Amino acid sequence: MGAEVVIEGLSKSFGKQAIWRDVTLTLPPGEVSAMLGPSGTGKSVFLKSMIGLLKPDRGRCMINGVDIVTCSEHQLYEVRKLFGVLFQDGALFGSMNLYDNVAFPLREHTKKSETEVRRIVLEKLEMTGLNGADKKLPGEISGGMRKRAGLARALVLDPQIILVDEPDSGLDPVRTTYISQLFLDVNAQIDATFLIVTHNINLARTVPDNLGMLFRKELVMFGPREVLLTSEEPVVKQFLNGKMDGPIGMSEEKDSAQLAAERAMFEAGHHAGGVEDVSGVPPQMQPTPGVPTRMGAVRRKDRVMQILHGLPHEAQQSIIESLSPEEQQRYGVRSERLATAGHRSAPTDTSIPNHHQGQLPDDQVAHIPHPGRPGNHRLRPHDPGSGGA
Numbered sequence: 510m511g512a513e514v515v516i517e518g519l520s521k522s523f524g525k526q527a528i529w530r531d532v533t534l535t536l537p538p539g540e541v542s543a544m545l546g547p548s549g550t551g552k553s554v555f556l557k558s559m560i561g562l563l564k565p566d567r568g569r570c571m572i573n574g575v576d577i578v579t580c581s582e583h584q585l586y587e588v589r590k591l592f593g594v595l596f597q598d599g600a601l602f603g604s605m606n607l608y609d610n611v612a613f614p615l616r617e618h619t620k621k622s623e624t625e626v627r628r629i630v631l632e633k634l635e636m637t638g639l640n641g642a643d644k645k646l647p648g649e650i651s652g653g654m655r656k657r658a659g660l661a662r663a664l665v666l667d668p669q670i671i672l673v674d675e676p677d678s679g680l681d682p683v684r685t686t687y688i689s690q691l692f693l694d695v696n697a698q699i700d701a702t703f704l705i706v707t708h709n710i711n712l713a714r715t716v717p718d719n720l721g722m723l724f725r726k727e728l729v730m731f732g733p734r735e736v737l738l739t740s741e742e743p744v745v746k747q748f749l750n751g752k753m754d755g756p757i758g759m760s761e762e763k764d765s766a767q768l769a770a771e772r773a774m775f776e777a778g779h780h781a782g783g784v785e786d787v788s789g790v791p792p793q794m795q796p797t798p799g800v801p802t803r804m805g806a807v808r809r810k811d812r813v814m815q816i817l818h819g820l821p822h823e824a825q826q827s828i829i830e831s832l833s834p835e836e837q838q839r840y841g842v843r844s845e846r847l848a849t850a851g852h853r854s855a856p857t858d859t860s861i862p863n864h865h866q867g868q869l870p871d872d873q874v875a876h877i878p879h880p881g882r883p884g885n886h887r888l889r890p891h892d893p894g895s896g897g898a
């Protein structure tokens with residue numbers, strides 16, 4: 510099973526420039542999580558901090574019990590072997606063919622014989638649909654193939670955690686979906702914990718189990734995909750819809766004067782751009798038929814049902830609606846919307862027998878930063894949005 514990553518109060522700055530502060534979240538083992546956020550909010554810095562390429566100022570990042578913020582160089586070297594990282598451009602060595610690129614981590618970090626290396630490299634090339642391309646140089650293949658080669662290389666050390674930075678950059682929408690499918694298939698096959706950093710709304714809405722967003726130097730929220738996808742938080746809605754109308758500006762943050770001026774412009778009919786309306790929770794992509802069941806998804810179901818009552822109402826309903834009738838029965842829940850639509854008119858009861866109904870665990874709590882308000886606002890159960898501090 511993939512490693513659990515527990516991040517607590519992590520902060521990073523460069524000199525006087527704070528990038529993000531007090532980031533707290535848990536990547537559940539073997540689940541696929543994605544992190545959204547406007548350009549420049551520090552998503553790449555976040556990934557680099559997770560593998561110890563950058564050193565956070567404060568906080569902890571625990572991987573299999575080792576805090577990579579404070580551990581020794583030697584421990585960090587060992588922990589890094591648990592990671593497979595797919596950089597934005599594939600980061601392949603231009604002078605090496607795909608075979609040698611993919612073999613590189615094995616030759617560098619293990620004492621495997623060349624026969625063993627060959628077996629593993631060919632297996633990963635096949636897994637990523639690159640058989641027959643092993644002799645090609647990175648400059649001789651398409652962007653999509655380079656991405657897949659980067660993924661093949663990220664997979665050779667049997668990683669427990671896979672980090673992916675902007676997988677869609679340079680890819681057309683169809684190839685982006687193919688690489689998304691590949692992530693889910695790989696996740697099903699090796700049960701690694703995934704964190705994907707992306708701007709791609711299609712991917713964010715249909716691929717991950719969990720979604721988070723960085724904005725204004727804070728983690729706006731992180732939790733089951735249904736929470737972010739049904740959120741009424743203006744910054745989340747604006748990001749998902751890609752409109753100019755909202756708190757995100759060309760430089761990261763709008764001030765209140767700019768917000769008001771733009772509001773007036775959009776109210777007067779100026780097109781705010783973006784798609785008409787992206788809302789709701791579309792079905793999640795599944796592994797290709799024939800690929801094993803995603804164990805991360807199976808565990809997630811139980812995990813999410815345990816925290817169901819701490820989630821905002823809309824998210825609860827979406828989660829319940831994603832369950833089969835048998836599962837709804839097993840968990841003792843029923844969809845309100847289906848009930849009120851006339852399907853069996855039993856009273857709505859979303860309680861889960863024998864499960865805790867208390868407070869959200871800390872890693873499930875969303876942080877909603879508010880302009881002009883000191884400190885954090887913490888989302889409490891049954892309080893899906895603004896509210897008091």
Ligand SMILES: Nc1ncnc2c1ncn2[C@@H]1O[C@H](COP(=O)(O)OP(=O)(O)OP(=O)(O)O)[C@@H](O)[C@H]1O
Binds near residue numbers: 546553555
């Ligand atoms: N090594 C560094 N030294 C100083 N500042 C840095 C360094 N790396 C990143 N930054 C700054 O940190 C901020 C966040 O950068 P980062 O690359 O993480 O953004 P991002 O969210 O990944 O953006 P994008 O979506 O455009 O990729 C930027 O202001 C950047 O200039």
Ligand SMILES: [Mg+2]
Binds near residue numbers: 552553554674
């Ligand atoms: Mg980046």
